[in-house]
Amino acid sequence: MATVRLMETAQQRARAVRFDRYGDRSVLYVADVPMPIPADGEVLVSIRAAAINPGETSIRTGALHERFPATFPSGEGTDLAGVVTEVGADVVDFAVGDEVLGFSWTRSSHATHAAVPASQLILKPDSLDWETAGSLAVAGCAAYAAVRAVGAQAGETVAVSAAAGGVGGIVVQLLAAKGVRVLGIASSSNDKWLSDHGAIAVNYGERLGERLLARAPQGVDAFIDLFGPEYVELAAAIGVPPARIETIIAFEKARELGAKAEGGASASTREVLGELASLVTAGQLRIDIAATYPLDDVADAFAELEQRHTRGKIVLLPSLPAPSSQGTQ
Incomplete structure (x- = not known):
């Protein structure tokens, strides 16, 4: 199958969170990067929401170096929800324009775009808001x-x-x-x-x-x-x-x-994601959203997370510009 792409207002580059060394939040920055190209079996997702997680702090500080070493410059982020803008060869489950949610194992979701294996995504239910969809995989x-x-x-x-x-x-x-x-x-x-x-x-x-x-x-x-x-x-x-x-x-x-x-x-499968999404849409499970931040304010988002008193998820919204004030409650 030939690759299918949706051109997004002539945007040829992406923006992504990076860090070049282990350290505190000050090592985080947002960089202009080449637009990811999906390999066979992958799709390119324009990311609407991507939660942050405590494990990402531990990876960034080097606390998990023995278990999850970073290669620099490193990206970050696992949770994601967004819109498919390009379909790689051999992908039959998704089409350009599909709204999806899922996870990335390559530390790439804290970005405007990420190439993700189709096997790590499911279709986002219409009734599921972006913030919840982008928070479901890791915590759920x-x-x-x-x-x-x-x-x-x-x-x-x-x-x-x-x-x-x-x-x-x-x-x-x-x-x-x-x-x-x-x-x-x-x-x-x-x-x-x-x-x-x-x-x-x-x-x-x-x-x-x-x-x-x-x-x-x-x-x-x-x-x-x-x-x-x-x-x-x-x-x-x-x-x-x-x-x-x-x-x-x-x-x-x-x-x-x-x-x-x-x-x-061990539970990061399409089947489990689908079950969790169904519980949310049926009103049997609620994912609380504590705060949202634009991508440029990623360090502020982690400052809130690292207080360790947050109830619910903190979510990056990569498609939004940075506001004059910090996160929204």
Whole structure:
């Protein structure tokens, strides 16, 4: 099949977030780059929305160098939603003009355009807004994998750290939909949100283990950690079997204690994305959007994310120009 392209107002170049060395937010910049050319099996997507994620901070600072090394100059970004503007050879599932959502494994979605394998995209439902569509893949697939990893069953009690964050909010909803008793660990400012979404709020802080067990006299059956190694240790300390402890971040501690660290990659499939999108459009799952930023304000977006108190997703909108003020709430 010949390549099919939609010319976009004579725009021959793209803009993309880059960093040339490991460091804090100051290493980020937006560069003019050649327009990506889709290879066989790929499509070119004009990106309308692309969420940012804590893992991208860890990659940029070098904290995950051993696991996910960067090659400089590096792009960034995994989540994406946008419009297909070019179709590479051998692509039969999508056509120019299709609205899609999905993910990139090449750190390329924080940009105006990205070439993405068709196998990593699904059609965006018409009723799904861009911000939500561009936030679904990383957090949604990570949440799906975490819930699957612990084998949560109706009537069981599962504790979740960072329960009101981007991944945690989805985990809570998926567990509650299964009839699981969810102990949502978060700050007191999130108590109402957790209660409204079917969880029992347990505030983090001293003697957390005692307070969790007070809420679960028969014991905590499983633990999903979305924050760090201290929670994996806590899960083991309150008697959760290692096989039923899952973390998406504390990989070394998981290996040390024999816990699970399956991560979102194991659930990053078209089938899972389609299931998550269907839950959202049916009103059975909500992805909260905490803030949106234009591409040029990517450092400001990460400044908000790195406060680690954001409820919901922060999303870059690459097609928008930078406003005079910082992000929109």
